[in-house]
Amino acid sequence: MISFTQTSNTPIKRNYKEYLYLVYDIDCDADTGHIMKGHCTSLIFDGNKEFIPFEKSNPGLPVIPRISYETKQDGAWENGSTWMCGEPPPDGYDNDQTNINHHVILSDTAVSGDLKINYLKSLSLDTGSMLTLGRSSLGSQTGYSNKILDCENGSLYLDDAKLNVNGRVYIGNNDFSNIGTFSAINSVLNVDGNDGTLAGSATYLPMVIATSNFITNNFKINLLDPSYQGSFLDFIYNPDISSPRTMSGTLRLGGGDDTGPVQTQGFFIKSYSNFGGFLMIDSIIVAGGLRANHRAVHSSGNFLSCKHLMVSDGAEFVGRAAIQGDLINNGLMTIPSNFFLSFGGNVDIVRQYTNTSNVQSISGTGFFRSSLSDPIPASQMDNEINSLFVANTAGGLTLELPLSITNVLRIRQGRINTSDSTLLTLGNEVSTGTLATDPFEPNIINYQLFSGNVSTWFGGFVNGPMRRWYNGIPTSEKSILPVGHGYSLRPISFQFANTPNGYLDAEYINAFPGNEGMPLVDEQDTTLTSASFGFWRVNATNVSGSYTASVNATGTTYDGFVPISDIGGVRLIKRPTSGTWVNSGSTTTAPPASLSFVKAEGLSGFSDFALGAQYCKVVTNGNDDGTGSLRFAIEQCSNPEDYIYIADYVDSIFLVSDTIILDKNLSIFHSGSEKVVIQTTSSSPVFKTNPGVQITLSNVEIHSGGVASSKALLNAGNTVLWNVDIINTIPGEIPVLNTGTIEISETVHIKNQ
Numbered sequence: 001m002i003s004f005t006q007t008s009n010t011p012i013k014r015n016y017k018e019y020l021y022l023v024y025d026i027d028c029d030a031d032t033g034h035i036m037k038g039h040c041t042s043l044i045f046d047g048n049k050e051f052i053p054f055e056k057s058n059p060g061l062p063v064i065p066r067i068s069y070e071t072k073q074d075g076a077w078e079n080g081s082t083w084m085c086g087e088p089p090p091d092g093y094d095n096d097q098t099n100i101n102h103h104v105i106l107s108d109t110a111v112s113g114d115l116k117i118n119y120l121k122s123l124s125l126d127t128g129s130m131l132t133l134g135r136s137s138l139g140s141q142t143g144y145s146n147k148i149l150d151c152e153n154g155s156l157y158l159d160d161a162k163l164n165v166n167g168r169v170y171i172g173n174n175d176f177s178n179i180g181t182f183s184a185i186n187s188v189l190n191v192d193g194n195d196g197t198l199a200g201s202a203t204y205l206p207m208v209i210a211t212s213n214f215i216t217n218n219f220k221i222n223l224l225d226p227s228y229q230g231s232f233l234d235f236i237y238n239p240d241i242s243s244p245r246t247m248s249g250t251l252r253l254g255g256g257d258d259t260g261p262v263q264t265q266g267f268f269i270k271s272y273s274n275f276g277g278f279l280m281i282d283s284i285i286v287a288g289g290l291r292a293n294h295r296a297v298h299s300s301g302n303f304l305s306c307k308h309l310m311v312s313d314g315a316e317f318v319g320r321a322a323i324q325g326d327l328i329n330n331g332l333m334t335i336p337s338n339f340f341l342s343f344g345g346n347v348d349i350v351r352q353y354t355n356t357s358n359v360q361s362i363s364g365t366g367f368f369r370s371s372l373s374d375p376i377p378a379s380q381m382d383n384e385i386n387s388l389f390v391a392n393t394a395g396g397l398t399l400e401l402p403l404s405i406t407n408v409l410r411i412r413q414g415r416i417n418t419s420d421s422t423l424l425t426l427g428n429e430v431s432t433g434t435l436a437t438d439p440f441e442p443n444i445i446n447y448q449l450f451s452g453n454v455s456t457w458f459g460g461f462v463n464g465p466m467r468r469w470y471n472g473i474p475t476s477e478k479s480i481l482p483v484g485h486g487y488s489l490r491p492i493s494f495q496f497a498n499t500p501n502g503y504l505d506a507e508y509i510n511a512f513p514g515n516e517g518m519p520l521v522d523e524q525d526t527t528l529t530s531a532s533f534g535f536w537r538v539n540a541t542n543v544s545g546s547y548t549a550s551v552n553a554t555g556t557t558y559d560g561f562v563p564i565s566d567i568g569g570v571r572l573i574k575r576p577t578s579g580t581w582v583n584s585g586s587t588t589t590a591p592p593a594s595l596s597f598v599k600a601e602g603l604s605g606f607s608d609f610a611l612g613a614q615y616c617k618v619v620t621n622g623n624d625d626g627t628g629s630l631r632f633a634i635e636q637c638s639n640p641e642d643y644i645y646i647a648d649y650v651d652s653i654f655l656v657s658d659t660i661i662l663d664k665n666l667s668i669f670h671s672g673s674e675k676v677v678i679q680t681t682s683s684s685p686v687f688k689t690n691p692g693v694q695i696t697l698s699n700v701e702i703h704s705g706g707v708a709s710s711k712a713l714l715n716a717g718n719t720v721l722w723n724v725d726i727i728n729t730i731p732g733e734i735p736v737l738n739t740g741t742i743e744i745s746e747t748v749h750i751k752n753q
Contacts, residue, residue, distance in 0.1 A: 028084070028086070030063050031063065032062075032063050033063065034062070034063045035060040035061070035062055035063070036060055036061045036062070036063055037058060037059075037061070038058075039058065041053070068096040068097055068098070068099075069084070069088075069089040069095070069098045069099070070083070070084045070098075070099045070101060071083055071084070071100055071101045071102045071104055072084050072101070073102055074103045074104070075102070075104065075105075076104070076105050076106075076107060077104050077105065077106040077107070077108070077110060078106075078108050082102070082104060088110075089110075089112060091110060091111035092111060092112065092113065093111055093112075093113060093132070093133075093135040093144045093147075093166075094113060094144060095112050095114075096113055096114065097113065097114040097115070098112050098113065098114065098115050098116070099116050099118060100115070100116065100117040100118060100121050100122070100123050100154065101118050101121055102121055103121060103122045103124075104121075104122070104123050105126055106123065106124070106125050106126060106129045106131055106161075107126040107127075107128070107129050108129055109129065109130045109132075110129075110130075110131050110132070111131075111133075112131070112132070112133055112147075113133065113134060113144075113147055114133070114148045114149075114150070114167075115131075115133055115147075115148070115149050115150070116148075116150040116151075116154075117150070117151040117153075117155065117156060118153065118154055119154065119179070120153065120154065120155075120179065121154045121155070122154055122155035122156070122157060122180075122181075123151075123154070123155075123157070124156075124157040124158075124159070125157065125158045125159065125162075125163060125187070126159060126161065127159055127160040127161065128160065128161070129161045129162075130161065130162040130163070130164070131161075131162075131164070132163075132164040132165075132166070133147040133148075133164065133165045133166060133167060134146070134147035134165070134166030134167050135166055136164070136192055144166060145166040145167055145192055145193060145194060146167050146193075147166055147167035148168055148170070149163075149165050149168070149170065150170055151169075151170065151171045151180060151182070152170060152171075152172065152180075153173055153179045153180055154179075154180045155180040155181040155182070156180070156181075156182050156183070157183045158183065158184040158185065158187035158189070158219075159183075159185050159186070159187065160185065160186045160187060161188075162187065162188045162189075162190070163187070163188070163189045163190070164189075164190045164192075165189070165190070165191050165192075166192050166193070167191075167192075167193055167206075168191070168193050168206045168207070168208075169189070169191055169206070169207050169208065170205070170208045170210075171208065171209050171210065171211060172208070172210030172211030172213075172239065173210055173211075178211050178212050178213055178239070178240055179211075180211055180213065181213040181215065182209060182211055182215070183214075183216075184215070184216050184217075184219035184249075185215075185216070185217045185218065185219070186217065186218045186219075187218075187219055187220070188219075188221075188222070189219070189220070189221045189222070190222045191206055191207050191221070191222065191223050191224065192223075192224040192225050192256055193206035193223075193225065193227055193234075194224075194225035194226060194227065194258050194264075205227075205233055205234075205236055206223060206234045206235070207221070207223060207234060207235045207236065208236050208238070209237045209239070210237075210238050210239055212239035212240055212241040212277070214237075214239065214247070214279075216246075216247050216248045216249055218248060218249050219247065219248060219249035219250075220249050220250045221235075221249070221250070221251045221252065222252045222255060223235060223251075223252070223253045223254075223267060224254070224255050224256030224257075225256035225257070225258045226264050226265075226266050226268075226294070226295060227264070227268075233269065233300060234253070234267045234268050234269060235251065235253070235267075235268075235269040235270070236269075236270045236271075237270070237271040237272070237273075238270075238272060238273060239273055239277065240273070241275055241276075241277030242273075242275045242276045242277055243276075243277050244277055244279070244280055244346065244347060244348050245277060245278070245279050246279075246280045246281075246282070247279055247280070247281045248282055249281075249283070250281075250283040250284070250285060251269075251281050251283070251284050251285070251306075252284075252285040252287055253267045253269065253284075253285070253286060253287065253288050253297045254267070254285075254286065254287030254288030254289060254295060254297070254312070254315060255287050255288075264294040264295075265291070265294060265296075266288060266289075266291055266294055266295050266296035266297060266298055266316075266318075267288050267295070267296070267298065268297075268298045268300045269284075269297060269298070269299060269300065269304060270299070270300040270301040271301070271304065271305055272301045272302060272349065273349065276348060276349045277348065277349065278305055278347055278348050279305065280306065280307065280324065280346070280347055281306040281307070282306070282307050282308065283306065283307065283308045283309075283310065284304070284306045284308070284309050284310070285310050285312065286310065286315045286316070286317045286331065287315050288315055288316075289314060289315055289316065290314070290315070290316045290332065291316050291334070291372065295315075296315075296317070296318050296334075297315070297316070297317050298318045299319030299320055299321055300319070302349060302350060302445065303319070303320045303321055303322050303340075303342070304319065304320065304321040304322070305322045305324075305347045306321065306322075306323060306324070307323070307325040308323070308324075308325040308326050308327075308328075309321055309323055309326075309327050309328070310327075310328040310329075310330070311328070311329045311330060311331040311332065311333060311366060312330055313330045313331055313365075313366070314331055315331040315332070316331055316332040316333075316334060317329075317331070317332070317333050317334070318334045318336075318372070319334075319335075319339055320335065320339040320340045320342070321341055321342070322342040322344070322347045322444060323342065323343050323360070324344070324345055324346070325358070325360060326360055326361045326363070327341070327343075327360075327361070327362045327364075328363055328364045329362070329363070329364035329365075329366040329367075329368070329401075330364045330365050330366045331366045332366055332367055332376055333366065333367070333385065334368075334369050334370075334371075334372055335368065335369075335370060335385035335386050335387070336370060336371050336386055337370070337371070337386050337407065338386070339386055339387070340386065340387035340388065340408070340444070341362075341385060341387070341388055341389070342388075342390075342444045343355070343360050343362075343388075343389070343390050343391070343392060343397045344389070344390070344391035344412070345357070345391070345392075350443055350444065350445045351442040351443050351444060352389075352442055352444050353391070353442045354392065354393055354412065354413050354414065354442070355391065355392040355393070355394055355414070356393050356394050357394050358394055358395070359392070359394060359395035359397075359398060360392055360396075360397045360398070361397065361398040361399075361400055362397065362398075362400060362403065363400035363401060364400075364401065367380060367382070367383055368383040368384060368385050369383075369384065369385075370384045370385050370386045370406045380401050380402055381402055382404075383401060383402055383403050383404060384403070384404035384405070384406050384425075384428070385403065385404075385405060385406070386405075386408075387405065387407050387408040387409070387410070388403070388409055388410070389408075389410040389412065389444055390410070390411050390412065390414060390415075390460060391411075391412035391413045391439075391442070391460070392413070392414035392415070392460075393414040394414070395415075395417075396414045396415035396416055396417050396460075396463060397415075397416050397417065398417040399416060399417065399418050399419075399422040399424060400422055401422055402421070402422055402423050402424075402425070403422075403423075403424055404424075404425040404426075404428065405424070405425065405427075405433060406427070406428060406430065406431045406433065407431060407433065407434065408433075408435075408436055408447065408449075409424075409426045409433065409434070409435055410435075410437065410447050410459075411435075411437065411459045411460035411461065411462075411482060412437060412439045412441075412442075412460060413439045413460050414460045415460050415461050415462065415463040415484065415487070416460070416461075416462050416463065416464075417463045417464055418462055418463070418464030418465055418466065419464050420465060422464075423465055423466070423467055423505070424465075424467070425466075425467040425468070425469075425503070426466070426467070426469065427468055427469030428469055429469070429501060432469055432470075433468065433469060434449050434450075435449070435450045435457075435459075435478070435480070435482065436448060436449050436450055436459075437450050437457065437458065437459030437460075438459075439458060439459050439460070450478060451478055452477075452478060453477035453478060453480065453493060453550065453597070454480050454491045454492065454493045454550050454551060454552040454596070454597060455552055455597035457480060457482055457489075459482065460482070460489075461483055461484035461489045461490075461491065462481070462482060462483050462484070463483075463484060463485060463486065464483075464507060465505055465506070466481050466482075466483050466505070466506055466507070467504065467505045467506075468503065468504055468506075469501070469502075469503055470494070470501070470502060470503070470504060470543050471499075471501050472498060472499060472500060473498070474495075474496060474497055475494070475495050475496045475499075476495060477493055477495050477550065478493075479493060479494060480492065480493040481493070481494075481504070481506040483506050483507060483508045483536070484508055485508050485509070485534070486510065488510075488555055489552065489554075490508040490534065490536070490552065490553065490556075491551070491552050492506050492536050492538070492549065492550070492551045492552075492609065493550040493551070494538075494547050494548070494549055494550075495547060495548045495550070496543070496546070496547045497545060497546045497547065498545050498546075499543045499544055499545040499547070500542050500543060500544060501542065502540065502541045502542025502543035503541040503542070503543070504538060504539070504540055504541075504543060504606070505538065505539040506536060506537070506538045507536070507537050508535075508536055509534065509535055509537055510533075510534050511533075511534070511535075511649070512531070512533050512534075512559070512560065512647060512649060513531050513534075513535040513608060513610050514531065514621075515529075515530055515531055515620055515621075515627050515628045516579075516580040516581060517575065517580035517581035517582060518530060518531065518581060518612075518628075519627065520573065520612060522583070523571060523573060523583050523584070524571040524572075524584070524586050524588055524589055525589040526569060526571060526591075526614070527614065528571060528573065528612035528613060528614060529613070529614055529615060529616045529637075530558065530612070530614075530615050530616050530618065530620070530627070531610045531611070531612060532553070532556050532557065532564060532610055532611035532613060533556070533557045533558060533559050533560040533647075534556060534557075534560075534610070535608050535609060535610035536551065536608065536609040536610070537577065537607075537608050538606045538607065538608070538609065539577075543606075544604070545604070546602060546603070546604055547603055547604070548599055548600070548601045548602075548603070549572060549599060549600050549603055549609060550572075550597060550598065551572060551598050551599070551609065551611075552595070552596050552597065552598075553595040553598050553611055554594075554595045555595075556595060556611055558613060558615050558617075558618045558645075559618035559620065559645050559647045559671075560647060560649075560671070561645055561647075561648070561671045562617075562618060562643075562645055564595065564611065564613060564615075566613075566614070567591055567593075567595060568591045568614075569591070569613055569615070570591060570592060570595070570598060570611050570612065570613050570614075571586075571588075571591070571598075571600070571611070571612045572584070572586070572588075572598050572599060572600040572609060573600075573610055573611070573612035574600075574603070574608060574609050574610075575607055575610075576607045576608075577607050577608055578608070579607070581610075581612070584603055585602065586600035586601055586602055586603060587601045588600050588601045588602075595611075615637075616628070616632065616633055616636065616637035617633050617637045617638055617642060617643070617644050617645065618633070618644075618645050618646075618647055619633050619644065619645065619646040619647060619650055619653070620647050620650065622650055622651075622652050622653040622654055623653075623654075624654060624655050624656045624657055625657065630644075630646065630653055630660065630668075630678070631655075631660055634660060634662070634666065634668075638664065638666060639664070640664040640665045640666075641665050642666055642667075643666075643667045643668075643669065644666060644667070644669070645669050645670075645671060646668070646669065646670040646671070646672075646676050646700075647672075648671045648672035648673070650670075650676055651672065651674065651676060651677065652676065652677040652679070653678045653679075654679060654680075654681065655678070655679070655681070655684075655686060656680075656681050656682060657682060657684075658682065658684050659684040659686065659687065659688045659714070660686065660687050660688070661688050661690065662687060662688065662689045662690065662693055662717070663690045663693060665693060665694040665695070666695055666696075667695075667696040667698070668696065668697050668700070669696075669699060670698065670699040670700055672699070675700055675701040675723070675724075675725060676699065677700075677701045677703065678700055678702050678703070679702075679703035679705075679729075680704075680705045680710055681705065681706070682705060682710065683705060683707045683709050683710050684705070684709070684710060685704075685705075685709070685710060685711040685712070685713065685714045685737075686702050686703070686704070686710075686711070686713065687702070687712070687713050687714070688714040688715075688716075689713070689715045689716060689717040689718075689719050689740065690716060690717055691716045691717055691740065692717055693717035693718070694717065694718050694720075695717060695718070695719045696720040697719065697720070697721055697722065697724055698722040698724070698746075699722070699723050699724075700724055700725075701724070701726075701727060702724070702725070702726050702727065702735075703729055703753070704726075704727065704728055704729045704730065704733070704735040705729060706729055706730065707730070708733050711734075711736065711737050712726045712727070712728075712735040712736060713726065713735070713736045713738075714737050715736070715737070715738045715739065715740045715741075715742055716739045716740045717740045717741075718740055718741045718743070719740065719741070719742050719743070720742075720743045720745055721742065721743065721744050721745065721746075721748045722746045723746040723747055723748075724746075724749075725748070725749045725750075726749070726750045726751075727752075728750070728751065728752045728753060729753050731752045731753075735750065736750065
């Protein structure tokens with residue numbers, strides 16, 4: 001049965017004539033295959049004006065099965081009462097549009113064509129359900145990857161469900177009305193908008209989320225193929241928000257069947273808001289392929305924001321990214337001019353704040369290049385990117401592969417952890433490279449180039465070796481290598497009068513370099529008796545000539561514990577690598593004004609550098625006598641009431657000559673976690689405290705000698721023992737002979753060996 005139920009009187013003007021169209025509704029029980037043919041004899045308007053239609057051919061229209069579906073009330077997708085005509089849409093990837101005009105729940109599996117969720121209405125995919133729009137282009141199936149999921153003003157809820165869209169997905173409205181909600185919990189969304197044979201969704205954005213009512217938990221989005229023409233963004237997040245949002249889950253780009261037609265440049269992803277907000281995605285997986293195959297993943301807009309970014313084997317990422325977690329590159333990263341990688345914490349539209357909670361890393365088996373025209377590196381030693389920004393005070397960014405920066409290295413705060421095999425390099429024969437800092441400016445688009453010297457650098461540093469390019473022209477004091485150790489900054493600078501082009505490698509080593517060659521007499525017009533704790537190791541590749549070396553040694557100590565306080569006796573000294581300290585030939589004779597800027601001029605050759613000091617109250621070796629020994633520190637360096645420190649790396653001291661006489665008030669401390677062992681091979685006692693002398697011994701283990709006369713301690717004064725063990729080498733003998741006073745302030749053991 002066919003009934004004419006509606007008349008439309010909308011005129012269309014053409015050649016000054018008016019045409020009227022009749023719109024028919026067909027009953028649900030109409031027999032298919034019949035011909036629908038209407039004939040109009042006359043039309044009467046305003047009750048008195050009659051129009052006689054012009055006779056025209058009227059072939060009629062066939063009645064075909066219903067392929068467009070409408071809901072008529074709230075309910076389950078599977079329930080016929082939810083739909084017009086009393087039955088749900090049949091599974092059909094070639095169905096015309098299905099309209100959700102109510103609140104509908106899908107609890108099973110369904111296949112449809114285009115789907116629209118109308119104003120203030122919703123579709124919920126319940127636990128275990130799966131909805132597929134269109135048909136995948138996988139294998140030989142083509143022609144149905146141009147379907148549309150239109151949810152501009154409605155809501156979509158996924159709860160432990162799967163949604164497959166072969167076409168495009170549009171959720172939310174660009175008028176920023178935020179009418180609907182997109183909620184995805186423990187669910188998967190697969191989008192394949194490229195048919196491979198037909199144009200697919202060429203004229204559409206494959207994936208758009210334009211609502212700030214975006215709720216996620218363990219949500220996975222898989223964009224299988226890039227848009228057909230490559231002229232649109234494949235993933236775009238553009239809500240009306242003024243603060244960042246987080247997508248809890250994974251966005252994966254790639255994994256479809258198409259190699260990408262020549263019109264396609266690959267995937268394009270953009271996350272932004274016209275109001276300042278930003279989307280931080282938990283994990284982004286780049287799995288599309290290389291740009292040469294039209295399947296690379298490009299970041300568009302300001303930058304890409306995520307916690308973790310992984311580039312799969314055979315895939316390529318092009319652009320810039322702000323990363324809150326780790327980067328794993330097993331493929332190819334192309335970071336050209338005006339693009340960067342930034343590692344830090346929370347992100348908004350143009351800023352990335354300092355990461356204070358977790359260590360970050362760059363790892364993987366893949367490669368980096370700084371131009372789309374560059375060949376793919378053959379070795380990770382050739383890895384290079386345009387710019388690297390780092391702000392991490394929670395242990396820093398750890399390099400697990402070598403990386404070169406051709407343009408800007410900005411270490412805002414924190415550190416970059418490197419090693420001999422994971423060297424960080426700044427500059428090359430094309431670009432000398434530039435340092436930037438601005439630790440209190442989180443803007444990652446605009447940065448300020450550093451223009452000071454080692455005394456004014458206050459950004460982060462490289463914890464490990466760093467390499468920098470030096471060109472042949474004279475360099476300025478800002479040509480520094482911001483190295484350090486642990487959480488301590490110790491930059492060093494080299495200013496050349498002229499040099500061949502080449503590299504300098506520098507590393508600050510947090511260890512005592514030894515006092516071999518001390519004292520240095522007439523070194524820079526003074527006498528130096530000890531090297532400081534910690535030193536700089538510098539290696540040169542091709543560079544040479546006269547230069548000035550400068551260091552910021554603020555916080556440097558004599559022994560790893562006692563801070564340097566008298567800078568009048570401090571100079572910058574050098575030696576061949578791991579060799580003996582020698583006169584550097586520096587023309588600098590004046591002491592530094594502060595430890596933040598200690599320099600030596602007129603130097604040549606490269607090696608180890610340290611601070612030389614007029615100080616010998618730190619015991620730096622286990623020798624019986626000589627510079628750095630306990631006996632030398634007591635006899636030659638100390639005054640009454642001084643503290644003498646035995647360095648923590650000294651674990652034993654051997655006396656082969658006479659007793660150490662304690663004839664002035666002293667405190668002798670070992671700063672290590674274990675007690676230092678002091679023993680003798682002579683027939684004399686180890687220590688003798690004279691009458692009237694106050695001595696404190698702390699954190700030591702004293703052994704008596706191998707004969708009865710070689711006591712551990714002869715005390716005629718006042719000796720305070722603090723965490724001390726006294727070991728009797730000969731059982732039955734008494735290791736201590738006391739005619740004065742012995743005070744025990746902490747645990748003391750006297751025992752046989």
